[in-house]
Amino acid sequence: QLVLTQSPSASASLGASVKLTCTLSSGHSSYTIAWHQQQPEKGPRYLMKVNSDGTHTKGDGIPDRFSGSSSGPERYLTISSLQSEDEADYYCQTWGTAGVFGGGTKLTVL
C-alpha cells in the first residue's frame, strides 16, 4: 500500500534554511511526488514536483528559495532564506497515480 510519511512539525529561524522530508513506503521509491503549501486560513498552492532522480519542476511564481531533491524513497523540500510568510503547512502528494497525501508538516518560522 502506498503511504507518504511526513514529520508533523518542523521549525527554523528567520533567514535560515529548512529541509522537509516526505518518505515513500516500501516498493514505491521511484514515484514522483508534488509539494503543496497551505498558509494559515488559505487554500493550498502547488509548489513543485520532485522526481526520483532529484530533478524538480516548480509552479508559476514559486521563488528560487524553494527547491526539491531526492534520495532513495525520500523526497525533500528545501526552503532557504526563510521568511515569515513561509510559516505554513506543507503536504506531499503522489503525482500521476491516484492521489495519496502525506499527513503534512507544520513549519514554524522562529
Add this chain to the structure above:
Amino acid sequence: EVQLVESGGGLVKSGESLRLSCAGSGFIFTDAWMGWVRQAPGKGLEWVGRIKSKTDGETREYAETVKGRFIISRDDSENTVYLQVNSLKTEDTAVYYCITYSSKSAYWGLGTLVTVSS
C-alpha cells in the same frame, strides 16, 4: 491564467445530498484530468477522487472512504466538473477543493465548504 471556481457547498443534514461544481478557465479543459480534495476542520488534505479526460477514457477513481457515495462527472461543453455527494455523514464536513494537473504543474481552486449536521 488558470482559474478553478468551486460552488454548491452549504449546510445539510446527515443523509442528504449535494452537488458541488468546479468551473475551470485558462486551460484546455477537455484535455485536463480533474480532481477533488477535501479538508476537514483542523485536519490535513484528503484525496477524494478524480476523472480523466474523455480522450483518456473518462476513467473515475475514488478514495475508499467515499466510494459508492460520491460520483464525479464532467461537462466539457461547460468546462465544469461535478462532485455529487450522497448519503452525507457528519464526517464529510470539510472544505472541498477542485484541482487540476498539467504535465508540469497543478492548480487549486479556493474551495467550497460543506457542513453536515446530525
